[in-house]
Amino acid sequence: ETGVTQSPTHLIKTRGQQVTLRCSSQSGHNTVSWYQQALGQGPQFIFQYYREEENGRGNFPPRFSGLQFPNYSSELNVNALELDDSALYLCASSFDRGSGELFFGEGSRLTVL
Amino acid sequence: DAKTTQPNSMESNEEEPVHLPCNHSTISGTDYIHWYRQLPSQGPEYVIHGLTSNVNNRMASLAIAEDRKSSTLILHRATLRDAAVYYCILRDIDAGNMLTFGGGTRLMVKP
Numbered sequence: 001e002t003g004v005t006q007s008p009t010h011l012i013k014t015r016g017q018q019v020t021l022r023c024s025s026q027s028g029h030n031t032v033s034w035y036q037q038a039l040g041q042g043p044q045f046i047f048q049y050y051r052e053e054e055n056g057r058g059n060f061p062p063r064f065s066g067l068q069f070p071n072y073s074s075e076l077n078v079n080a081l082e083l084d085d086s087a088l089y090l091c092a093s094s095f096d097r098g099s100g101e102l103f104f105g106e107g108s109r110l111t112v113l
Numbered sequence: 114d115a116k117t118t119q120p121n122s123m124e125s126n127e128e129e130p131v132h133l134p135c136n137h138s139t140i141s142g143t144d145y146i147h148w149y150r151q152l153p154s155q156g157p158e159y160v161i162h163g164l165t166s167n168v169n170n171r172m173a174s175l176a177i178a179e180d181r182k183s184s185t186l187i188l189h190r191a192t193l194r195d196a197a198v199y200y201c202i203l204r205d206i207d208a209g210n211m212l213t214f215g216g217g218t219r220l221m222v223k224p
Contacts, residue, residue, distance in 0.1 A: 004156075033210050042200060042214030043157065056209045090156050092210070100147055100204050102212070104156030 004105035006091050012111045013081050021076045021108045025093030032074040035090040043090055049074055050097040086112045117201045122219040125191045133186040133218055135201030140181050143206040148186045150197040196222045
């Protein structure tokens with residue numbers, strides 16, 4: 001059974017650029033959530049996708065957007081990058097949209113200069 | 114959102130039991146209590162969750178107070194691999210998979 005995989009693992013962007021992060025969910029999971037973790041803090045919920053539709057959103061601006069594909073993999077897009085967007089971005093998949101049992105990937109470390 | 118309070122850090126000796134406390138005095142009747150842990154350089158890992166009754170699984174036990182205003186995660190025999198940040202999280206049944214992480218407890222395990 002393949003776990004949650006994310007790519008890229010590390011990347012560096014400059015302020016104002018756009019970034020796309022990718023996530024392959026665990027086999028059999030139909031729900032994907034994205035979290036942002038700043039250095040030294042706990043993860044913060046960005047949004048959740050269930051069967052290709054956004055199914056919940058945290059306190060993040062519209063320049064954070066996402067997609068979920070028919071195979072339940074997912075993308076997180078961030079436009080107009082700001083310095084404060086530097087963080088570890090975590091993807092998590094689950095069997096359904098309300099189980100609370102999430103399987104996290106190892107994250108994509110984004111640095112914005 | 115209901116909040117949780119955990120000690121910033123705790124220390125344990127290897128092969129001894131560890132009791133990690135969590136206070137959640139404003140918990141509502143529809144809040145589940147979840148525990149996750151995060152090892153260095155890894156994503157969080159699900160540990161256990163419960164609603165009212167104590168729960169056991171292969172990783173840990175969760176003891177929930179009768180009034181549900183506090184809970185304790187019990188690691189029966191700490192190993193060096195258990196050194197991590199442990200997060201106690203309340204999740205409303207209607208909140209989907211939205212987890213609100215706090216600061217957590219950093220557990221250090223001494224050999």
